[in-house]
Structures are given as structure tokens and as C-alpha cells.
Amino acid sequence: MDRHAAPGGSRMTKLDVQDITVEVGATPLVKQASFTLRPGELVALVGPNGAGKTSLLRASLGLELVSTGISQVNGRDVTALSPSARAKAIAYLPQQRPLAWPSRVRDIALLGRFAYGASPGRITARDQTAVSAAMQKTDIGHLADRRADTLSGGELARVHIARALAAQAPILIADEPTAALDPRHQLRVMDVIKAYVSDGGAVLVVLHDIILAAHYASRIIWMQSGRIVADGPPQETLTTDRMADVFGVKAAVSGGTLRVLEAL
Amino acid sequence: MNQHWLIPGLISAAIISVLAACFLGATPMAVGRIISALVRQGDQSDVTILWQIRLPRALAAFIVGAALGTSGAALQGLLRNPLAEPGILGVSASASLGATFVLYYGLAAVSAWVVPSAAILGALLATSLITFAAIRVRSVVTLILVGVGLSSFSGAMMTLLMNLAPNPFSLSDLINWMLGSVANRSFVDLAFVAPFLLAGFAILFTTKRGLTALTLGEEAASGIGLDIKRQRILVVLGAGLLSGAAVAVAGAIGFVGIIAPHVVRPFVDYDPARTLLPSALLAGVILVIADVAVRLAPTSNELKLGVVAALIGAPAFVWIAMQRRAAAA
Numbered sequence: 001m002d003r004h005a006a007p008g009g010s011r012m013t014k015l016d017v018q019d020i021t022v023e024v025g026a027t028p029l030v031k032q033a034s035f036t037l038r039p040g041e042l043v044a045l046v047g048p049n050g051a052g053k054t055s056l057l058r059a060s061l062g063l064e065l066v067s068t069g070i071s072q073v074n075g076r077d078v079t080a081l082s083p084s085a086r087a088k089a090i091a092y093l094p095q096q097r098p099l100a101w102p103s104r105v106r107d108i109a110l111l112g113r114f115a116y117g118a119s120p121g122r123i124t125a126r127d128q129t130a131v132s133a134a135m136q137k138t139d140i141g142h143l144a145d146r147r148a149d150t151l152s153g154g155e156l157a158r159v160h161i162a163r164a165l166a167a168q169a170p171i172l173i174a175d176e177p178t179a180a181l182d183p184r185h186q187l188r189v190m191d192v193i194k195a196y197v198s199d200g201g202a203v204l205v206v207l208h209d210i211i212l213a214a215h216y217a218s219r220i221i222w223m224q225s226g227r228i229v230a231d232g233p234p235q236e237t238l239t240t241d242r243m244a245d246v247f248g249v250k251a252a253v254s255g256g257t258l259r260v261l262e263a264l
Numbered sequence: 265m266n267q268h269w270l271i272p273g274l275i276s277a278a279i280i281s282v283l284a285a286c287f288l289g290a291t292p293m294a295v296g297r298i299i300s301a302l303v304r305q306g307d308q309s310d311v312t313i314l315w316q317i318r319l320p321r322a323l324a325a326f327i328v329g330a331a332l333g334t335s336g337a338a339l340q341g342l343l344r345n346p347l348a349e350p351g352i353l354g355v356s357a358s359a360s361l362g363a364t365f366v367l368y369y370g371l372a373a374v375s376a377w378v379v380p381s382a383a384i385l386g387a388l389l390a391t392s393l394i395t396f397a398a399i400r401v402r403s404v405v406t407l408i409l410v411g412v413g414l415s416s417f418s419g420a421m422m423t424l425l426m427n428l429a430p431n432p433f434s435l436s437d438l439i440n441w442m443l444g445s446v447a448n449r450s451f452v453d454l455a456f457v458a459p460f461l462l463a464g465f466a467i468l469f470t471t472k473r474g475l476t477a478l479t480l481g482e483e484a485a486s487g488i489g490l491d492i493k494r495q496r497i498l499v500v501l502g503a504g505l506l507s508g509a510a511v512a513v514a515g516a517i518g519f520v521g522i523i524a525p526h527v528v529r530p531f532v533d534y535d536p537a538r539t540l541l542p543s544a545l546l547a548g549v550i551l552v553i554a555d556v557a558v559r560l561a562p563t564s565n566e567l568k569l570g571v572v573a574a575l576i577g578a579p580a581f582v583w584i585a586m587q588r589r590a591a592a593a
Binding site for chain 1 (some may be wrong): 477479480483487489536538
């Protein structure tokens, strides 16, 4: 794919988050978080509800006001980028994805090209190629003319991912893309994300399912009460102790597989 | 109807309705006499009736409709809510308040720009307040309630002004502002609001793509590269200019800004950007036709245009609201 020819990206696009603190009033949501995301990496961000995962994602994108720290794409502060330059570098799939209108699937996917100036009446050959490729990868080509309100949850999730992929950004940040999906659709979504990483993309994804995270991620970032408490490959960081510390559950971990036994 | 025929069809309807409004009235005029009068030939009284009375009135109705239809469509796109509209959200009432304030405190005599400016200022304040509320509350129902509150407040303030005003206040003036009418409008009245209207239309048409992006929700729209703050400011400004100018011409006319976008939406694949122009045309046509009905209705006192608009519009509003029962969380 010609993703890396996209103006916002380059083969070496890297996201560098340093020492980020996010506060609402006096309450810290994220405390001095640092991590790096490189091409070819699929990094899962895990932690209990309220650990600050979404705030950290938004701060990494420059959408959340930070009290300290900086998020950089290839050495450039994300908050200094124009919204469209940022969108060309990082595709973002937020957790809440309410559609205001029952638009057609192809028009939703096309919104991924917004930063390139595309709209239903103005589509370049390049936009068309990007949208078609994204719809093919997410297997929604046959739904192109359907209205969003006629889709199942699994289909809709793939439409949103197609929208994100259509941007052909070198980095993808996704907040719980598998939420409320059945197991088969969870795997299909993760397979699409994995393929994007194999093509040289970098992904930071919030997952609630630790088993899914352990299966797909090259690294897991563990968050608890606003802090990153561990960052490393699943084999090293997924332990019985960590499950107890971070999630407060008793779990059995062996060879990368996990069984949650009871709440502590 | 096919998408490609929507705009040509509406433009034809607009021309036909304005022409029809020209030859229907107390003095029926045949098509031949209308055409002679349009080119300022033929009977002098025909020319006067056409150029001084019927044409400005029909154009005023069309322009007011177009302004309300466009601001309705843009506000619906911004607030992601098919019930948003200057009348429902209290924007028109606030604009009326602004206009009556300057009228009854004698400020209107200072310059012909005072009334339109005051109406627009009222509309801008209300639109900003509503948008601010929309950011905070996120609930459709609450937002509509804020609009209802704003409307009631503006109505109460107008009554208060009426009691306190140094100039004698006639009830019919108040009714004109609250219920809306395009009777006795001249080209001069239209000329004074023209700059505001043009600016409003121009601003809203620059926000088109952003409205489409907002289909995804504000979070994802920021993600794909929309400058949300800028988008909000421009829509508030454009919608405020248009609704304020509409009120300055015709007083508060409700509901047309809801109905037109609602009818148009299925024909443009629910794309908020592509609802703007057809909503403007359709809302214009609706008001021209409603005003013809007002003129032809065999009532002893002429009906108010806003009354007819509400008679058709309010039931339609309820119907649209009922259809949203599932999504209105």
C-alpha cells in the first residue's frame, strides 16, 4: 500500500509522549505518563475503569489540555500542528461513536479523508483509492450503499475502522474498538488492526479484554490511578501479581494465557 | 424525486411561487398585466401594486424563509439534532426582544441600521448561549428546554418593556413582532438587512464540510481534523446573522427552519452540508405560499404569517419529535 506516501506520514513516524499530566481542577487524571510508539508496534493500553486511559489518549492526540509534558509526532509538538496536519499523522477512533444522521456507509468512510479536503461532491482519485482499500480491508465493500441505521453493531464497528484507515495515517489511536462486540467480531476488528500494523503502521489501542491484548499486542501499557505502572511485552508484564495490583482480581497466568478466577 | 433534480426543482418552485404571489391578491392581475408591470410598462397602478406592494412582500417572505431554513439546517448540523431551529431555541424571540427594545426606547430613530443591528445582536446572544448550553448538557431534551426558557424569558422581557416604555405601545405592534408578518415591506427594508443576510449565508456556506464531519460526533470530528471551536463560532455567527436579519424583516416566524431541512434531508443522503441550499430554497417557497394563503384567507383581519407557519409547523415539529423517541436519549 502507498500509505507512507501520504503527506502527513513517513516510514519513520513515531509518537513520543513524555511526562504528561492531565488535571481537571485539582484532580489529576493522568500523572507523569511517558511512552513511545514506533512503526510496526501494536501497543495495548489496559487498566481498570477510571485509570485515565482515555485522558492519556486524548492528551497524546493534543485534544486534552495537559498541565505538564509533551506529545510529539516525529519531534513536533502535536498541539502545534494544525488540526488537519495532526489528522493526517494520527487517525483517531474515539470510544463514543454516535452517528447524528443515518448516512451512507461510503460517505462515513469518506470522512476519513476530511483532512485532505474530500467531501461527497469532491473526491480525488487518491481519496477514492484510500476509501476503497479501507473498505476492502474491513470487509464492508458490500455495505457501501447501506444507511448506518440499518447496520449491526459489528458492521458499524468496521465502518468506523474503515473511516480511520481511509486517512492512511501512519499512526492509529483507537479507544476500545472492540467494546460491545461478540467474540468473533472482536477478533475480526483486531485482525484488521493487526494487518495495519503489518503494513508498517503504529497502533495504540485501549482494550478491556486482557486476553485479547495479550494475544495481539507487541506491548502492553498498564495504567492504574492515572499512572503507567508497567510497559512491556505481554510475556513479561502479564503476571498474577499485576492482575491483582492493577485490576484487583485473582487470576491464573500461564504461558501468555489468562484465567480470571475471582475479584479480590 | 431524484437528488439531481432537487435544486433545479426547488429553484423553479421558488420562481413560480414568487410570480404567483405577484398576481394573486385583492386586485387579481392576469399574467399579461404582471409581465407588463414587471418591465414597468402598462397601467401605472399595476406597476405600483407590483413594485411597491406584491413583489417586495413576496421577496421578503422568500428571503426570510431562506434565512430561517439555512440557519435551521446549520444549527441542526452543529447541534446534531433535527429539532434545532431559531424559533424553538429562543433565538427568534431574543431577536424580537432586541428589535422592540430599540423601537420603544426611541433608539430606532437614530438610524435605519439600529433595528436590524439590535435584532441581530439579540439573535447572536441567544445562539451563543444555546451553543454554550449544548456543549455542557449534551441532552437533546435539556437543550430544547433551555430554548423554551429563553423564549419565555424574551417574551416576558418584551411585556415588561411594553409596560415601562416611554412611548405608547400598541398591542398590534407587539403582535407583529411576536407572530411575524411580511405585510407592507419595501425594498428599502430589505436593503437594510441585505448585508447581514449576505454575510450570514456566506459564513454558513463556509462551514458546510465541518457540518458533515460533525455527523461523527465532536470527538471523532476533531480526530479527522475539524477545528471544533472555529466551527462553533462560525455557525453561531452565521445563524445569528441570518435569524436576526429575518426577525428584523418579519418578526419571529417559527418552525419553517425545522420543516425544510427535515423534508430535504432524505434527498441529500442525510449530509448536513448538502441540506443548506435546498433548505433555504424550500423554506423560502413555504413562506411565500403561506403568505399568499394569509392574503387570500377570507378573514376580517389579515392573518399573521407566523400564525400560519406555526399552524403547519407545530404539528410537524411534534411529529418529528415523536419519530425520534428511540434516539432522543
